[in-house]
Amino acid sequence: xxxxxxxxxxxxxxxxxxxxxxxxxxxxxxxxxxxxxxxxxxxxxxxxxxxxxxxxxxxxxxxxxxxxxxxxxxxxxxxxxxxxxxxxxxxxxxxxxxxxxxxxxxxxxxxxxxxxxxxx
Numbered sequence: 524x525x526x527x528x529x530x531x532x533x534x535x536x537x538x539x540x541x542x543x544x545x546x547x548x549x550x551x552x553x554x555x556x557x558x559x560x561x562x563x564x565x566x567x568x569x570x571x572x573x574x575x576x577x578x579x580x581x582x583x584x585x586x587x588x589x590x591x592x593x594x595x596x597x598x599x600x601x602x603x604x605x606x607x608x609x610x611x612x613x614x615x616x617x618x619x620x621x622x623x624x625x626x627x628x629x630x631x632x633x634x635x636x637x638x639x640x641x642x643x
Contacts, residue, residue, distance in 0.1 A: 529577040532619030534568045537576045540617065541610040560606040563591060576619045579611075581627030592631065601630045 532540075538561045546554055567587050573579065587607075591600055611625035 528618065529621070530618045532576045532614060532617070533574060534565055534576060537614050537619050538565055538610070541613045544613055545609070556602075557606050560603040561610060563603065564607050564610075567591070576614055579620050579624060581624070584624070584628045588629065588631070597631050597633050601633065604628055604630045 542554070542557060542561070545557060549557075564587065567590050568574070570590075571583070571586065573583065588600070588604065591603065595603070608625045608628050611620055611628060614620040615622045615624060
């Protein structure tokens with residue numbers, strides 16, 4: 524196989540592979556969060572008819588961010604995108620997406636104090 528050649532990777536298979544890989548290095552609550560966050564990504568891929576991760580582009584990722592932005596708080600979106608970014612890096616390592624695609628997934632800027640809690 525030549526350098527840079529992608530191997531077909533169905534969305535569900537990619538998510539399953541990432542979760543199995545990730546499972547050995549994190550706790551159960553982190554795994555539960557990753558499953559939930561990637562479930563939203565999978566839902567989006569079905570809505571926009573993406574079956575093979577090979578074709579994902581930076582523009583697709585921008586569309587995903589826009590799709591999620593209206594439904595959740597900015598800090599929640601940042602955390603969700605962090606998980607998707609980790610998955611993209613893993614998928615690049617196994618020739619499922621283009622190298623560097625994870626760096627094209629941009630989180631929105633948080634307003635000052637967005638991560639602060641009002642509870643004392």
